[in-house]
Each structure stands twice: as C-alpha cells, then as structure tokens.
Amino acid sequence: xxxxxKPNGTVLLLGDEAIVRGALEAGVSLSATYPGxxxxxxxxxxxxxxxxxxxxxxxxxxxxxxxETAAGAAFSGLRSMVSFKxxxxxxxxxxxxxxxxxxxxxxxVIVFSDDPNCWSSGQSExxxxxYAKIGHMPMLEPSDSQEAKDFTKYAFDLSEEIGIPxxxxxxxxVAYGRSPVKLGKIKKPKPxxxxxxxKTEKWNTMPPKIIDxxxxxxxxxxxxxxxxxxxxxxxxxxxxxNLGFGIISCGASFNYSLEARNIVxxxxxxxxxxxxxxxxxxxxxxxxxxxxxxVLVVEEIEDFLGQHVKAVANELKLDIxxxxxxxxxxxxxxxxEKIVNxxxxxxxxxxxxxxxxxxxxxxxxxxLCPGCPHRASFWNTKEVMGRNVTYGGDxxxxxxxxxxxxxMQDYIIAMGAGTGIAxxxxxxxxxxxxxxxxxxxxxHSGLSEIANAIxxxxxxxxxxxxxxxxxxxxxxxxxxxxxxxxxxxxKISIEEVCRAMGAYVTVVNPFDTRKMQxxxxxxxEKKGVRVVIxxxxxxxxxxxxxxxxKINVPTYYIDQDVCKKCGKCMEYGCPAIHHDKKKNVYxxxxxxxxxxxxxxxxxxxxxxxxxxxxxxxxxx
Amino acid sequence: xxxxxxxxxxxxxENKENKKVNVKxxxxxxxxxxGVGGQGVMTLGSLLALAGHEEGKNVMTSELHGLAKRFGHxxxxxxxxxxxxxxxxxxxADLIIALEPLESLPLAKYCDKEKTIAxxxxxxxxxxxxxIEGTNYPDxxxxxxxxxxxxxxxIVVNASSEAKRxxxxxxxxxxxxxxxxxxxxxxxxxxxTIIKILEEQFGKDNINITVLKEAxxx
Numbered sequence: 001x002x003x004x005x006k007p008n009g010t011v012l013l014l015g016d017e018a019i020v021r022g023a024l025e026a027g028v029s030l031s032a033t034y035p036g037x038x039x040x041x042x043x044x045x046x047x048x049x050x051x052x053x054x055x056x057x058x059x060x061x062x063x064x065x066x067x068e069t070a071a072g073a074a075f076s077g078l079r080s081m082v083s084f085k086x087x088x089x090x091x092x093x094x095x096x097x098x099x100x101x102x103x104x105x106x107x108x109v110i111v112f113s114d115d116p117n118c119w120s121s122g123q124s125e126x127x128x129x130x131y132a133k134i135g136h137m138p139m140l141e142p143s144d145s146q147e148a149k150d151f152t153k154y155a156f157d158l159s160e161e162i163g164i165p166x167x168x169x170x171x172x173x174v175a176y177g178r179s180p181v182k183l184g185k186i187k188k189p190k191p192x193x194x195x196x197x198x199k200t201e202k203w204n205t206m207p208p209k210i211i212d213x214x215x216x217x218x219x220x221x222x223x224x225x226x227x228x229x230x231x232x233x234x235x236x237x238x239x240x241x242n243l244g245f246g247i248i249s250c251g252a253s254f255n256y257s258l259e260a261r262n263i264v265x266x267x268x269x270x271x272x273x274x275x276x277x278x279x280x281x282x283x284x285x286x287x288x289x290x291x292x293x294x295v296l297v298v299e300e301i302e303d304f305l306g307q308h309v310k311a312v313a314n315e316l317k318l319d320i321x322x323x324x325x326x327x328x329x330x331x332x333x334x335x336x337e338k339i340v341n342x343x344x345x346x347x348x349x350x351x352x353x354x355x356x357x358x359x360x361x362x363x364x365x366x367x368l369c370p371g372c373p374h375r376a377s378f379w380n381t382k383e384v385m386g387r388n389v390t391y392g393g394d395x396x397x398x399x400x401x402x403x404x405x406x407x408m409q410d411y412i413i414a415m416g417a418g419t420g421i422a423x424x425x426x427x428x429x430x431x432x433x434x435x436x437x438x439x440x441x442x443x444h445s446g447l448s449e450i451a452n453a454i455x456x457x458x459x460x461x462x463x464x465x466x467x468x469x470x471x472x473x474x475x476x477x478x479x480x481x482x483x484x485x486x487x488x489x490x491k492i493s494i495e496e497v498c499r500a501m502g503a504y505v506t507v508v509n510p511f512d513t514r515k516m517q518x519x520x521x522x523x524x525e526k527k528g529v530r531v532v533i534x535x536x537x538x539x540x541x542x543x544x545x546x547x548x549x550k551i552n553v554p555t556y557y558i559d560q561d562v563c564k565k566c567g568k569c570m571e572y573g574c575p576a577i578h579h580d581k582k583k584n585v586y587x588x589x590x591x592x593x594x595x596x597x598x599x600x601x602x603x604x605x606x607x608x609x610x611x612x613x614x615x616x617x618x619x620x
Numbered sequence: 621x622x623x624x625x626x627x628x629x630x631x632x633x634e635n636k637e638n639k640k641v642n643v644k645x646x647x648x649x650x651x652x653x654x655g656v657g658g659q660g661v662m663t664l665g666s667l668l669a670l671a672g673h674e675e676g677k678n679v680m681t682s683e684l685h686g687l688a689k690r691f692g693h694x695x696x697x698x699x700x701x702x703x704x705x706x707x708x709x710x711x712x713a714d715l716i717i718a719l720e721p722l723e724s725l726p727l728a729k730y731c732d733k734e735k736t737i738a739x740x741x742x743x744x745x746x747x748x749x750x751x752i753e754g755t756n757y758p759d760x761x762x763x764x765x766x767x768x769x770x771x772x773x774x775i776v777v778n779a780s781s782e783a784k785r786x787x788x789x790x791x792x793x794x795x796x797x798x799x800x801x802x803x804x805x806x807x808x809x810x811x812x813t814i815i816k817i818l819e820e821q822f823g824k825d826n827i828n829i830t831v832l833k834e835a836x837x838x
Contacts, residue, residue: 011673012669012670012673012679037685037686038684038685038686040685040686041685119684120684120685120686144680144706172684173682173706173707176682176683176684176685177680177681177682177706178669178679178680178681178682178683178706179679179680179681179706180673180678180679252705252706255704255705255706256705256707258704258705259703259704259705259709262704263709335707335709336705336707336709336710337709337710352710352711354710355710355711355728355729356729357725357726357727357728357729358725358728361725361726361728362722362725362747362749362750363693363726364656364691364692364693364722364723364747364749365692365747365749366657366689366690366691366692367690367691367692367748368690368691369658369690369691370691397690400690404749404752405752472686473686474685474686570751570752573748573752574748575691575745575747575748577751578746578751579751579754580756581754581755581756582756589745589746591743591745591790592745
C-alpha cells in the first residue's frame, strides 16, 4: 500500500505527497493538473491512487483548463483541487482571478510551487504570492510535509466557509522535502457524478454587479485578516527579550531560521507567518513582547512579507528597524548560511565563516539523455538549415538544446511561445524562421499558436518533437498518446489537426538521418507554415520499457582501425561519445550508450559499429 | 515546531551495533548522496530515509526532480536526529556518498575536516563539456586528494565494477557502496532494517539484498 493511503500512524512523505494526503483527509472528489516540476508528483500520485480512492483525476491539456475543471466541480458541490507550478499559475490566472468574484459552492484549493534558484524552471525566478493579493484569495504557506498536509485539509474547510478558492503555496524544498507526517483520517469523497449545478442569481458576474462584488471581496479580505490574527497556523518561537532582535519568517525559510538560531547559539524569538492576509496585531504583539528594536524578515524570493512588516511598522507606529532584502538579497534560494550572516551583521557577533565551494570545481550541467530523439532532430535540422536561421525554443527537455555543441534554442520564453515569437521575428525580419515545439506543448498552447501563424500568413517551419509523452516532468500522458493514467483514451492525431488547419505537414523519424534531412530540404524550399512532426519515443521511456521487458538494446563502439579522428561524432554532443585528448582517441562509453544508431550514421568513415555480441543475444 | 527541536531519537537503546557512530540524543547525522542523474542517487536516498524512519528516527530529506536530474549533478540530502531543515548546512556533513568521483568535489563546502567521511565510487562518467573544452577526466587519486583536504577520511570503493561482477550490471553500485558503509559502521542504520525495506520494495531474496550481503562480506 502506498504510504499516503495508510489509515493512521506516522509516515515519511514528500511535501507533494503530503498535499495529496491532506486533500484525501478533506474528502476531495476531483483533482486536475498540467504537470510541472516541482508539483508534478501531486498529479502523478493522484493518478496512481485515483481508482482506489474514488477521486476523479485528470491530466488537463493546460493549467487554465485544469483550473476550470476544478472550478466546475466546486461550482457543482464537489471538493476539488488544482495543482501546477508557478508558471502554470500565469497560464491559469485568466480563469482564476474571476473565481473569487464568482465564488464556489464546495471547497476548492489551488496548489502551486515557486522554484527559488530555478532548479527546474528557466525563464524567470517568479514569486507567485502576489497573485493572492490581486486575486483576493487567502493563501497558506506550509514549511514542511506535516504542515503541507494539515494546511491543505484546512484550506478545503476554509474555502467552503468563505465561498472562494484558497491557495496553498509551496517552494521547491517544501515540495521535494521529506519529513514525518502524522496521519489523520481519510474522508470518503462525495462520489463523482453526484454533484449538482444550481442556477443562481448570485453567480452573475456582469457589471455593475461585479463592482459591488469587488467591494464585498475587500470586506471579506478584512474579515479574513481578523481570522488570520487569531489563526493557529502562525507560530511564535519563544526567545530572549534582551536581544532587542527577532525574526519574522514564512514557509521553508522558517526552518532555516530555526537552524540559524541553533548555529549562532542565541535564543532569537521567531514569528512564523503562515496565513495570508497577513496579521498586523500579531506582529505588533511579537515586537512588544520581545522588546524588539530590529527585526529581520526571512523569506524566499521577493519581499512580499517584508513589505507588509514595513507597512505594519508604519501604520501601528512601531519603533523598529525592518531588515530583510538589504541583508539577504531577494534572489535565489534561502540557505541557513545567509541567515547566519545577516544575524551576525545585526547582532554584531562573530558567526562561523561561510565555507564556499572552491571556484575551480567542475560543474556538470544537465544534458539530453544519450539516444534522445531531440538531439537527432536538432542535428538533422542544423545540417540542412545551417546556423543562420533563428531557432525558436520552447518548454520541454529540448530546452537543453541551448547548450553547446547543439546550440539551437536562440530564445526560450514560455509554453508555446517559441512559435508566437518566431512569427513576430518573421514579420520583423521578413525571413523564414524555425520553431521547435514538444508534443505535450502542442496540446497545451501550440494549437492556437499554429492557427495564428497560418491565419496571419507566417513563413516558418515548426518542428514538433513528438516523443509520445510529457517527458521533462516525469513522462505523463497527453491527448496524443492514447492513454491516461494507465487506461486507454481518445487519441488525437497531431498531423491531422495541423493539416485541417491548413499547414503543410510531414512526419519523419529523426533516427533516419538521411530521410529526415531530405524532408528538411524539401520543406525548406516551400513557403508558408510547414509542420515537420519528428516522431520517436522518449529514449528514457524506451529504455525503461526495454529493461522491464528484458530486451537488450545493442550498444555501439568506435572501430579504432577505421576511425580517421575527424571529430565529427563529437559535434553530435552525445554524453556517451568522448575524446581522450592525451591519447587522441575517440570512444563510446558502453555503459552510457542507449543504442539510437544516429552516431553510426553521422560518421563519414563508417567507423562506428554495433556491438555484435549484444545484438546476437537480442536475436536469441 | 518547537517540539521538533527536542525530538528524541527512539530505539536508541537497542541500537547497540552502531555504538561507534556519532548519532546520539539531541544530535544529528547528515548524509549527502551525489552522482550523475540516473545513477541511483534518489533510490539510495529514499532507501536510507525509509530505513531511518523505520528505526524511529526523525528523518528529513531533500531532493530535486525533473530537468535538474537529466545526467547532471544530482544531490540527495538525508538528515537524522535533531534537525529542522531538509538541507545540510555548511561544514555539517558526517557522510558523503559519491556514486561518481567528480561529483564529490562540489560538496566540499559541506565537509568538515574533523568529521566528514567520504565514500567515492571509481566509475568515471566524463561530462560532455570536458570533451568540448578538450580537457581530460582527472585522475582518481587527484580527486581523492582534493576531497581529502576537506574531509577526515576518503574511502575509494570499486562499487560499480564490483556490482557488475556480482550482477552483470553496474546499476547496483549504490547498494554495494551502502553495504561497505554499513560494514564499516559509518552510518547509524542497521543492516537488518535496510534488508527489511528492500524486501518490502522488491520482494524476498531480490538482487539488491545479494549485492548488499556480498559487499558486507569482504
């Protein structure tokens, strides 16, 4: 049995898993998501336990639709959850902002995770907490798995009580931190299909009524502030009144603050804030009780809480200095050492010197897997189109194509944006552009991007890297895969959709380099919107299946007698191919080779050969 | 949260076989496992986490998923005892487990000359960027010496080749290296607990247990 389904006891859970448990204890009926690290595991776990628990789970085609699906369920009286990463909140925001105005009947919880330090998100180090303010919605911020579970459960009750959705904010280290969770009782969900949508005048969101509702929302937020003042979700860590110093913190930063307090060996009082709208009097009481003259606000990314503390100090005329981003820059991830240093500065005490990683340490960047079909698609495109073309990047594993020697993602902005920007570049420069797009991205937002390019008469080649899965976030299915959570599902053909929209469409296998390059030459000569669907399964998925089914995938080696040491194989950028500079030997690391065959096609001298032994074993 | 600070490590009395290890009441034990994404860093980390929890210890861990893992530098932080965060602070690692030698070096900031024991496997996974930049993979002795200047002890184990000898695949290097660590009493977790978790996950007499026992033999 999954730990998350145990009836009672204390289990070790990831923050993401704890979110799922909290939802189960609240009797959630429906959960929807579009996968995004660091909250992909919320959806994946729901997918796994959906049948057992009776919770209806869906991978939606994008975050906006996931939010709408959850909202529809909540309108109809079923408790629902939507989860996505911070960028997903941007996509969903169009539908989420009106939700507070509109209201929900059953509890609806929105879970997202920010990603300080951009561990699994490029493009921006976004602090998504500001959405709670613009959206007029309460937001709870857990710091570990126990709180992730407890806060989620509470969020459902609160949402139902106030009639608007409640947000739960995670950050990477909470989502991917494991800690013990004392379980509560799982509540049987209201069965799916038994909800009912009742037409009501209350849900008319047209002006001028909506202006009245805006006023009501501000009043509601004021009431929630009073609730927040009394909330048990905030915590105070008792400390020394003689220090004249205290820390106000939230989320994972609170845990680091505790650790920093132990390291500097000072009984620093700490106030942990967990409930937005933030309280004012709690801060005043904290300051007065501990005789605080200087306060350090510790939080991840922007000074969202810090600005509040400054406002409170001003409004309630507290005689305190508020520090935060002046000592800990609002950039990157919180670390205990950053807090230790800030405390050292403010208390003028000696603190342990921060040990840094020696600068000359080699940093290993992530790289496309050996045998990754994206690498082959990049190679074939580059061979034909050359380097003087603008290559539009998009969101998926293929963003790793930005690194040398591939270097074929000239800009990366957001899901689907590779194509939209390629269109703008075409209009501005008059040149043909190339844009890459993943199969999951195609269904997420690519469809409307391609429709726009065709309608506005663009001139571009869109290469759809179809590896049959949402690979980067952990190989989730999408409408082009024909399955959902292990069951068969309607399969939508990418080529038929593109043809119906009026694009010139061709489908190729990137591992057949000669054929794909012929196709690229052919589409290069054409005009208008051309779609090349480069289809080959994700190699990671392929290898996992091969191992499961005990299929031996033959590896390749470089025949040293044939190798002319031209170095062309190195240009391919496969992590299995190496060059020993001292001995001037090119070789393939057999442990790393996943047998895609492409390097053997690239070698101009036929020096890359299959390991016959393995190949024969496979035949047997 | 205040309660967590004084959380006691249960089962301490019966943990006789680990007396040498510096896990004691109100103390902490910090492990960082590193390697290249796909090598089994997360698998080993989860195994230790479940085993620590099984023994009634307060366990906190941290890992990364998704893109961060694709054949790049990977870390799993595993903490036991009186801890409040999932990330090991500077100079606080008791044990470093590097499934790939080069990946051990970025962990220098977590190491303490007074206490850190580091285990490194000898398998070399050459980063593509080294090929692009035309540099060679450093000698294992050089890596060992560099790490040694930050650690109390560095132990080199041919885990991948031994795992390959036993099972035909180097995949089990993580279990082999764990076997050596338990044998040398460098971690406060019992062999029996590890075996119990492995049985729960992979069934009785699975290949992981064979590798673990083999590593503990010599």
